[in-house]
Amino acid sequence: MANVYFSKELNKIIDNIDFSKLGNNVAIKLHFGEMGCVTYLSPKLVKKVYDKVISLGKKATLIECNVLYKGSRTNKKDHIATAIAHGFDFSPIDILDGDLGKDEIDVSLNSGILKSVKLGAGIKNYDSMIVLTHFKGHLDAGYGGAFKNIGMGLGSRAGKLEMHASTKPFVAINKCTACKTCIKNCNYSAITIDNENKKAKIDSDKCVGCAMCIAVCPHGAAQIPWGSSSHELVCKKIVDYSRGVLKIIPNTIYINFLLNITKDCDCFDTIQEPLTKDIGILYSNDIVAIDSTSLNLVNEKSNGEFEKINDIDKTMQIKYAESCKMGQIKYKLINLD
Ligand code: SF4
Ligand code: SF4
Known part of the structure; x- marks a missing residue:
């Protein structure tokens, strides 16, 4: 049974963590929030953790990877501008998969759904x-908990497409202007202009799923085949990607903030109302236990409302992760208040 610590105050959580076990070059992984989202993690809370690490003489950097879809975090320049606009201006920021999400490393896995995962290349710079x-x-x-944060979050653009979809991107004919931007940026010669309708067409045999066409299409015509993968497969792939991340950086600790708990994630560019009152903050060294505890507390405090949203079995990530020996679903909750 893994220990999970709870407090309503971040200071008590920070005082309980043994930061000395971290290395000298610490990555702090978070989600900066899509432009338009207002319920992303508060920069004031993140700064407290950052300041603590710096006070110990260590280097700290806020890290992320670019997103798959078209938005305010599709490329490095816009991503950093969004982070700064959202108040994350107190720390260096490292977008690990580079300017356009192309910089990636392959990390092999010995078991699971995926044989290897594609992560933002910069991850190897942190201890x-x-x-x-x-x-x-x-x-x-x-x-969206700790698994989603590191698994989906630290996948390169191609990695994110691999997690979200089981088929290749497609072109929405009604949006395509045949500008050929995607053709110029496809390194695999997988896109041509169709002779009949004069629109872009993707050859799925040549396409390797790098997702570059999605990033560069100025009209949002090159699209992600959302829904082409089952929720179960998405969950398992997120966990496999998390395994890849922890293979590179095993020395990792987790803090989950059960605050502003919304139905959808911070990638939505809309204002969302929280589903339930703020609960508090959790800390653990066990990624399975911290998400397991979070799910139970949020379900309990929302009178079961959280369990009903999105109509997806929310235990799929933690059950698969426990079967992969990443941690324990059973936990001991220690209240620091
Ligand atoms: S970049 Fe977009 S709009 Fe231009 S040809 Fe490709 S799919 Fe069509
Ligand atoms: S996903 Fe990559 S390989 Fe496939 S068509 Fe788009 S740019 Fe080309």
């Missing part, structure tokens, strides 16, 4: 990590 997670619902994975 330890603190994962700060805004816990909330998620349309495709049921909930």
Whole structure:
């Protein structure tokens, strides 16, 4: 049974963590929030953790990877501008998969659904990590916790496509202007202009799923085949990606913030109302236990409302992760208040 610590105050959580076990080059993983979202993790809370690490003479950097879809965090320049606009201006920021999400490393796995995962290449520059997670619902994975934060979050653009979809991107004919931007940026010669309708067409045999066409299409015509994968497969792939992340940085601690708990994730560019009152903050060294505890507390405090949202079995991530020996679903909750 793994220990999970609870407090309503971040200071008590920070005082309980043994930061000396971290290395000298600490990555702090969080989600900066899509432009338009207001319920992302507060920069004031993140700064407290950052200041603590710096006070110990260690280097700390806020890390993320670019997103799969078109938005305010699709490329490095816009991503950093969004982070700064959201108040994360007190720390270096490292977008691990580079300017356009192309910089990636392959990490092999010995078991599971995936044989290897594609992560933002910059991950190899860090010796330890603190994962700060805004816990909330998620349309495709049921909930967004620590697994979603590092698994989906640190996948390169191609990695994110691999997790979300089981088929290749497609072109929405009604949006395509045949500008050929995607053709110029596809390194695999997988896109041509169709002779009949004069629109872009993707050859799924040549396409390797790098997702570059999605990032560069100025009209949002190159699209992600949302829904082409089952929720169960998405959840298991997120966990496999998390395994890849922890293979590179095993020295990792987790803090889940059960605050502003919304139905959907912080990738939505809309204002969302929380589903339930703020609960508090959790800390653990066990990624399975911290998400397991979070799910139970949020279900309990929302009178079961959280369990009903998105109509997805929210235990799929933690059950699969426990079967992969990543941690324990059973936990001992220690109240620091
Ligand atoms: S970049 Fe977009 S709009 Fe231009 S040809 Fe490709 S799919 Fe069509
Ligand atoms: S996903 Fe990559 S390989 Fe496939 S068509 Fe788009 S740019 Fe080309």
